[in-house]
Amino acid sequence: MPPSLRAPRGTRDLLPDERAAFARVERIARDLAARYGYRDMETPLFEQAAIFERGIGAATDVVEKELFRVSPSRGEEREAWALRPEATAGICRAYVEHGMQTWPQPVRLSLSGPMFRYDRPQAGRYRQFWQWDVEAIGDAGPAVDAELVELGARFYRDAGLPDVEILLNSIGDAACRPAYLARLVAHYRADGIHLPELERRRLETNPLRLLDSKDPAMAEVNAGAPRITDHLCPACAQHFAAVRAHLDAMGITYRVEPGLVRGLDYYVRTAFEFYRRGEEGQQQALGGGGRYDGLIELLGGKPTAGIGFALGLDRVVLALAAAGTGAPAEAVPVAVVVGADPGNTLDRLRIATDLRGAGLPVRADLAVRKLGRQLEAAVRDGAQFAVILGDELAAGEVQLRDLDGGSQKTVALADLPALLRRKVRAPGAP
Numbered sequence: 001m002p003p004s005l006r007a008p009r010g011t012r013d014l015l016p017d018e019r020a021a022f023a024r025v026e027r028i029a030r031d032l033a034a035r036y037g038y039r040d041m042e043t044p045l046f047e048q049a050a051i052f053e054r055g056i057g058a059a060t061d062v063v064e065k066e067l068f069r070v071s072p073s074r075g076e077e078r079e080a081w082a083l084r085p086e087a088t089a090g091i092c093r094a095y096v097e098h099g100m101q102t103w104p105q106p107v108r109l110s111l112s113g114p115m116f117r118y119d120r121p122q123a124g125r126y127r128q129f130w131q132w133d134v135e136a137i138g139d140a141g142p143a144v145d146a147e148l149v150e151l152g153a154r155f156y157r158d159a160g161l162p163d164v165e166i167l168l169n170s171i172g173d174a175a176c177r178p179a180y181l182a183r184l185v186a187h188y189r190a191d192g193i194h195l196p197e198l199e200r201r202r203l204e205t206n207p208l209r210l211l212d213s214k215d216p217a218m219a220e221v222n223a224g225a226p227r228i229t230d231h232l233c234p235a236c237a238q239h240f241a242a243v244r245a246h247l248d249a250m251g252i253t254y255r256v257e258p259g260l261v262r263g264l265d266y267y268v269r270t271a272f273e274f275y276r277r278g279e280e281g282q283q284q285a286l287g288g289g290g291r292y293d294g295l296i297e298l299l300g301g302k303p304t305a306g307i308g309f310a311l312g313l314d315r316v317v318l319a320l321a322a323a324g325t326g327a328p329a330e331a332v333p334v335a336v337v338v339g340a341d342p343g344n345t346l347d348r349l350r351i352a353t354d355l356r357g358a359g360l361p362v363r364a365d366l367a368v369r370k371l372g373r374q375l376e377a378a379v380r381d382g383a384q385f386a387v388i389l390g391d392e393l394a395a396g397e398v399q400l401r402d403l404d405g406g407s408q409k410t411v412a413l414a415d416l417p418a419l420l421r422r423k424v425r426a427p428g429a430p
Ligand code: AMP
Pocket: 086, 117, 119, 124, 125, 126, 127, 128, 129, 130, 131, 263, 284, 285, 286, 287, 288, 289, 310, 311, 312, 313, 314, 315
């Protein structure tokens, strides 16, 4: 019978193997961020809901349907909070709050951690999921746009997913988007076009979103829609051409995808997404990002350009696991401390503790059981050596048994740390 107490729907426990796979991709992300000059920061897991409503847009799935709202259960505070569904709005709130506009621009920031969306759970779509988020605030581009796209692409390569494609688009700005939207709305209102209920509502509030509708009925209608890249103003067209020129100069291949609009309202100009080859149609982006030159102002700051991306780490770890890679080898103990006297856990723990204090990966057998059983367990643990405590301990000596080769010799306790240190193998080494 399944236990009645379990993790909430859409969340999951990361057991040690999967946690290790996560840690590996987080480490790759952190190292890359540092190499590219993006400095790590944290924001709270919850914020005033208004930050997301304003910063992401009330007429987006993320705010309209997926926001995890939380309110204090008691006390005087009457603030409406929400768990963060993404990192950009919180980072931009922090940029304004801490006066980062006085820092050298652009401010390059990176954050990795859990995000929350009250979405319908399915494979690769969770209510709590992890993102690596990178933002460059205070640079209108286009070179920094290309730098970010290349950084995202490199992350997937380094993580072990070489078949990731870059989809790129420009979604214009306040100068050209209104005229484009008018054309788009006219297209959807044309005779003979039937829109599903949600799309009909969206047409009034956020028509751009119809282009990335998840409804299969929209595929044909969208195929005939006007393309924004055909209607960019000269400044946006020039920006887009320059982003592409910078990517070309770095030898980065990408595909221009005019239907790519991103789900969040604050994007202008550059928008991009990363997909595994062949999975573009499946709403399973590995990550995405774009330019949000109006966002800082929306959150109370001075007009400030910005661009960023968020890469979903769950989907990377899942893809790696499906390929049978990505889980780093478990750290094996160099030695297990065992003893001839089953009941003497005191000396076993004391000596293991001293060896750990000397920086060595050592376990102690703390079960009250015969030496033979302790040695069997040490072999099962994958340890290279058993440190066997016996009568010699009174003279400051122990037996050191090589569990691979079977040889055994008497060594002074004082010599043990140096001796074992020479034997420590890197995890995964033969
Ligand atoms: P978005 O901000 O929606 O573009 O999300 C950026 C990336 O985060 C996506 O490409 C996904 O890889 C990941 N992501 C978004 N929502 C979820 C979710 N509910 N579960 C797992 N990963 C997600």
